[in-house]
Amino acid sequence: MSLAENKSQIELEEKKDKKAIKEAEASVLFTLYIGFFTGLVPVIGFPITIPEMGGRILFIGLIIGIAAFISSFFTGTLFGMPKRNNIKESDYSLNNSLVEISDWLTKIIVGLGLVNLKEIPDFLISLGEYVRASSKYDNQLVNIYSIGIVVYFSFLGLYIGYNYMRLVLSNKYKYADDNLLEKKLEMARSEALEAKNENEQKEKEIVKIKSDIQDKVQLTKTLLKKVNDPIISETDVQSVINLMGSRKNIKDKGNLEHNIEKMLNEANLKLKKGLITNNSDPQKGQWKSNPINNERELKANVTEEAKGLFKIKIQVVSTDPENNPLKNDDLILFALHNTFGEPPFRIVKVANQTAELNFYSYGSFTVGAFVDYGTTELELDLAELPNVSNYFKSH
DSSP: OHHHHHHHHHHHHHHHHHHHHHHHEEEEHHHHHHHHHHHHHHHHHOOOOOOTTTTHHHHHHHHHHHHHHHHHHHHHHHHTTOOOSSSSSSOOOOOHHHHHHHHHHHHHHHHHHHTTGGGHHHHHHHHHHHHHHHTTTOOOOHHHHHHHHHHHHHHHHHHHHHHIIIIIIIHHHHHHHHHHHHHHHHHHHHHHHHHHHHHHHHHHHHHHHHHHHHHHHHHHHHHHHHOOOSSSOOOOHHHHHHHHSSSSSSHHHHHHHHHHHHHHHHHHHHHHHHHHOOTTOOOOOOOOTTTTETTTEEEEEEEEEEEEEEEEEEEEEETTTTTTTOOOTTTEEEEGGGGGGOOEEEEEOOOOTTTTEEEESSSEEEEEEEETTTEEEEEEEEEGGGOHHHHHHHH
16 A cells, blocks of 8 residues: 555544544533433422422522532543553553543542442432431422432433543544654654665765775776886796896806796796685795795885885895805795786896895785795795784785
C-alpha cells in the first residue's frame, strides 16, 4: 500500500470514529433526557399535593436529586475509565495517572460498599428521617419521597456516567491522544528523513574524498615511478656491460656477463617466491635477513621531504675497508619493492668503496642486495630503521 493510500485509509477511519462518537453521544444524551423527565415527574408531582409546604419539599427534592446524580455520575465515570493496554503495537501509552487513581477509587468504593452493604437500608431510612425532620412536615411519605429520589438518581447518574465515559469521553481521549502521537510520529519521520538526507550527503562527500585520495595516490605513484628511474637502471646484461665499458680494459668480459645474468636470475627467483609468501613485502626474508654479511653492510637513511613523501638513500659499504674493501667499478644489485618496476632491480657501480642508490618512496619496505657478484646477500627492512616516523613504518 502506497503512502497516499495509507493516508486516505487513516482519514476514512477517523471520519468513521467521529461519526461513531457523535452517535454514541446523541444516544447517551437521549437516555439522559428521558431519565431526567421520568425522574422529575414524581419529584415535582408529590410537592404539588402539599399546598402549604410544597415549594420547600420540591426544593429539597431537587437538591437531593442533583447531589445523588452528580456523585453517581462521577462514580460511573470512574468505573468506565478506559484501561490502556500497552502490549499491542497499535495501543498508546501516555500519562496513566488518572487511570491509576480511577482504579484505586473504584476498588475502594466497591470494597466499602460490600463491607457496609447491610447498613445501606438503615442509611436510607435515616436519610428519610432527616429530610422529614428538616422539612418540618410530619408525614412518612416524605421519607419515601427522599429515599426514592436518592435511589433513582443515583442509579441514573451511575448509568449515564459509565456509558458517557465508555462511549463518548474515552473515544475522545483516544482521538486526542492519537492525534498527539501522530504529530510526534510525523515529527520523528521528518527528523529521520532529514538525518537520512544528511547521511546520504555525507556519504557522497566521503566517496568524493576517497576518489580524490585514490587519484592523488595514483598520481604520487606515477610521479615516484618517474622520479625513481635512475641513470643505471638497466637489467639487461648487455646494457650493463656497455655501461661498464667506460673502463678501457674489461678483464674476462664473458665471466662478467655470466655473473650479472646469474644475479638477475637469482633475484627474479627470490622475487617470485616472495610474492607468494609475502605479497605486501616480497623481498622480506629472501636475502638471509641480515644487513651485515661477509664484512659487507647494507644501510639506509630516510628523510621526510613532505607529508607522505620520503627520500631514501641506501648504501653498501665494507665493514673492514682496509683489509677487505669494495672494489671500485664492481657491480651491486639492489632488489626493491615490486612496485618499482618490472623487474624492480637496480645495478649500481661501486665508487669510492661505496655503492649508493637514491630514490623516493611513500612508505617502508625491505631492500635486498647482491654484493661480490652474488656471493654475498644482504637484507634491510626500512621500517626497522631508527628515527623513522610511524607513518613511514605503517605505509
